[in-house]
Amino acid sequence: MPRLVGLTGDGAAAEAMRQIDPDVVAAYPITPQTEIVERFAEFVADGVVHTEFVAVESEHSAMSACCGSAAAGARTITCTSSQGLALMHEVLYIAAGNRLPIVLINVNRTLSAPLNIHCDHSDSMGSRDSGWIQLYCENVQEVYDTVIQAVRIAEHPEVFLPVMVNLDGFVLSHSVERLEVLDDDQVRGFVGPFRPAVDLLNLENPPALGALVPPEFHFEHKYAQWVAMDRARGVIAEVGREFGERFGRTYGLLDPYRLDDADLALVVLGSTAGTARVVVDDLRDRGIRAGMLRIRCFRPFPADEIAEALRGRKAVAIMDRAGTQGGEGGPVFGEVRAALYTRGVFLPVINYIYGLGGRDVPAASLARVFTHLGQVAEAGKVDRAVNYLDLRGWN
Amino acid sequence: MSVDLKELATRGSPLTSGHRLCDGCAAPTIAKQVMLGAGKPVVIVQPTGCLEISSVVFPYTAWKTPYYHNAFENAAAVASGIEAALKARKRRGDLPPDFDVAIVAIGGDGGTYDIGLQALSGALERGHRMLYVCYDNGAYMNTGIQRSGATPFGAWTTTSHVGSAHKGKMQHRKDLTAIAADHNAAYVAQASPHNFRDLMRKVKKAVDADGASFINVISPCWRGWRFPEEETIEMARLAVETCYWPLYEVEKGKVTVNYVPREKKPVSEWLKKQGRFSHFFAPGNEWMIAELQAEVDRKWEELLARAGQR
Numbered sequence: 001m002p003r004l005v006g007l008t009g010d011g012a013a014a015e016a017m018r019q020i021d022p023d024v025v026a027a028y029p030i031t032p033q034t035e036i037v038e039r040f041a042e043f044v045a046d047g048v049v050h051t052e053f054v055a056v057e058s059e060h061s062a063m064s065a066c067c068g069s070a071a072a073g074a075r076t077i078t079c080t081s082s083q084g085l086a087l088m089h090e091v092l093y094i095a096a097g098n099r100l101p102i103v104l105i106n107v108n109r110t111l112s113a114p115l116n117i118h119c120d121h122s123d124s125m126g127s128r129d130s131g132w133i134q135l136y137c138e139n140v141q142e143v144y145d146t147v148i149q150a151v152r153i154a155e156h157p158e159v160f161l162p163v164m165v166n167l168d169g170f171v172l173s174h175s176v177e178r179l180e181v182l183d184d185d186q187v188r189g190f191v192g193p194f195r196p197a198v199d200l201l202n203l204e205n206p207p208a209l210g211a212l213v214p215p216e217f218h219f220e221h222k223y224a225q226w227v228a229m230d231r232a233r234g235v236i237a238e239v240g241r242e243f244g245e246r247f248g249r250t251y252g253l254l255d256p257y258r259l260d261d262a263d264l265a266l267v268v269l270g271s272t273a274g275t276a277r278v279v280v281d282d283l284r285d286r287g288i289r290a291g292m293l294r295i296r297c298f299r300p301f302p303a304d305e306i307a308e309a310l311r312g313r314k315a316v317a318i319m320d321r322a323g324t325q326g327g328e329g330g331p332v333f334g335e336v337r338a339a340l341y342t343r344g345v346f347l348p349v350i351n352y353i354y355g356l357g358g359r360d361v362p363a364a365s366l367a368r369v370f371t372h373l374g375q376v377a378e379a380g381k382v383d384r385a386v387n388y389l390d391l392r393g394w395n
Numbered sequence: 396m397s398v399d400l401k402e403l404a405t406r407g408s409p410l411t412s413g414h415r416l417c418d419g420c421a422a423p424t425i426a427k428q429v430m431l432g433a434g435k436p437v438v439i440v441q442p443t444g445c446l447e448i449s450s451v452v453f454p455y456t457a458w459k460t461p462y463y464h465n466a467f468e469n470a471a472a473v474a475s476g477i478e479a480a481l482k483a484r485k486r487r488g489d490l491p492p493d494f495d496v497a498i499v500a501i502g503g504d505g506g507t508y509d510i511g512l513q514a515l516s517g518a519l520e521r522g523h524r525m526l527y528v529c530y531d532n533g534a535y536m537n538t539g540i541q542r543s544g545a546t547p548f549g550a551w552t553t554t555s556h557v558g559s560a561h562k563g564k565m566q567h568r569k570d571l572t573a574i575a576a577d578h579n580a581a582y583v584a585q586a587s588p589h590n591f592r593d594l595m596r597k598v599k600k601a602v603d604a605d606g607a608s609f610i611n612v613i614s615p616c617w618r619g620w621r622f623p624e625e626e627t628i629e630m631a632r633l634a635v636e637t638c639y640w641p642l643y644e645v646e647k648g649k650v651t652v653n654y655v656p657r658e659k660k661p662v663s664e665w666l667k668k669q670g671r672f673s674h675f676f677a678p679g680n681e682w683m684i685a686e687l688q689a690e691v692d693r694k695w696e697e698l699l700a701r702a703g704q705r
Contacts, residue, residue: 023483052483057517064469068476074483094465200461203436208456210464212448
């Protein structure tokens with residue numbers, strides 16, 4: 001029987017890890033991820049997990065040790081934030097290129113400078129092209145559910161790619177929410193045993209992993225990764241569906257809210273969706289046809305599904321909790337706009353950069369975005385493509 | 396433990412011929428000595444470097460044993476992860492309790508003294524049951540002879556040229572073996588491929604030690620050191636005979652010097668055979684020989700004192 005508890009996002013992630021009982025966890029502490037490693041180290045100390053916990057000396061070594069352990073046939077999980085993810089950057093590409101099904105829980109925090117420990121998505125967006133599947137969670141329950149699903153997605157024989165589960169720093173990591181925790185047996189039954197594709201401890205058929213690959217083969221190796229990413233789209237939806245059938249909470253690539261007949265829509269990632277739902281409801285009460293599209297899966301990017309979901313809207317605002325410094329708008333904006341254009345979905349699309357470095361995102365601010373969207377819809381054209389929500393002194 | 400040559404000849408080499416290393420390179424010789432010395436199956440981990448890029452070129456591998464290369468600075472961390480996997484899988488019953496492999500990282504001095512030092516330090520401190528072997532050729536040879544923390548004083552490299560302002564590398568090398576020993580690692584040693592009996596005995600001790608071990612092996616590189624390619628092993632021998640590269644081991648803080656030359660040769664005997672030191676012998680540069688000799692003498696005396704062998 002599932003039990004109800006109050007837990008933070010970090011606590012929920014650690015609880016899911018305890019139940020998954022991975023073979024190896026190699027991790028390094030960093031705010032706001034620390035509570036995950038602390039709690040998990042407690043499980044290790046109390047002997048309630050079989051896990052070999054490697055308290056490494058840096059995040060670079062964390063991801064390196066994870067590669068070694070996953071390549072040696074061990075189910076492997078790590079967690080980090082911000083600078084830690086940046087320090088892992090080099091090895092993230094290798095984990096993906098070696099097709100190692102590692103699960104990484106990333107507690108989203110801005111990248112320095114200026115130094116700041118609070119939430120935005122600049123850390124994970126900086127790794128968006130590293131070959132990792134990226135899932136973004138809206139609430140604590142979804143953090144718990146997604147960590148469990150991530151194991152199945154990563155280890156799926158048609159995928160074999162690492163998965164990054166993202167949760168907003170402090171907003172989710174340190175907020176206590178109501179959480180439905182599954183039985184240990186239910187979780188273990190769902191994830192099943194790890195069946196590795198490569199095993200460095202196989203002496204009968206010794207593998208050579210990490211070879212130098214010359215130009216006549218390199219392109220094909222990279223394309224094989226893209227194929228796996230493409231397949232992951234279906235696998236993520238399938239695993240989310242199966243999770244729903246078993247436990248009553250279904251997950252997909254996208255999470256639309258009151259979107260079908262909406263004129264004006266926000267596109268968001270992560271916890272901001274919770275605030276957006278409140279704003280949409282409020283506007284609907286006032287007769288404004290507002291809606292929201294939450295992107296749960298950013299990598300692989302569900303371009304077809306996003307274009308279809310947004311087709312027929314009068315104006316759309318893409319919310320980016322990260323900028324691109326020199327690009328036009330944020331990363332989500334660039335990709336959504338391109339997906340619409342190449343599929344012949346021509347509608348006015350604006351971008352809002354928001355919530356950087358933990359800047360609060362109150363409902364009233366999102367309501368102002370809808371007001372702007374109303375003006376854009378009425379004019380039928382974009383007045384200003386890239387906007388900065390609640391920025392002081394410059395607007 | 397002694398090395399039985401007849402028995403050794405029956406073991407077969409886990410590193411096959413056909414790899415792309417230079418003729419006269421010491422690295423594959425050292426790798427073979429390490430694997431044969433281990434006396435049990437070996438999982439090889441390598442940082443990026445000469446031995447790696449020359450032995451595992453897709454779709455081929457020269458290794459008849461499990462092999463993993465990940466990046467340049469992280470071989471010790473990768474090996475830590477493999478060791479953790481081995482322990483976890485045994486605990487879970489996924490591997491039999493008597494399953495025994497030696498997890499051996501083999502890296503050059505660039506990937507070990509410099510960019511890989513943090514990962515090595517972490518792995519030694521955590522005490523993973525693994526062996527890290529450094530084949531020290533005293534420069535970044537894979538990228539074309541650039542100076543490293545292992546490059547000896549005064550040596551010419553492509554980033555420490557000999558000019559009017561500078562005469563090669565102007566700093567002495569880092570003593571990585573001592574640094575490793577001061578981590579309280581389970582077993583630390585320095586070895587040379589010319590004395591393969593000593594090297595293999597050390598490898599056996601290292602892979603049977605209950606914890607992390609480190610062996611630093613001198614690996615003469617004729618391309619970088621500028622000597623005739625057939626003299627590789629002789630160059631290693633001279634490094635030991637001049638006490639530039641003492642053979643010793645450290646077990647639980649106890650230092651043992653394994654070879655004390657009957658007559659310590661002047662370091663110039665070793666220097667004069669190498670093109671990278673040719674400027675030492677130009678008029679006016681006599682001080683360079685004296686400077687390096689003084690450092691070799693100081694380190695040698697210090698080592699003997701630590702070992703209580705003087």
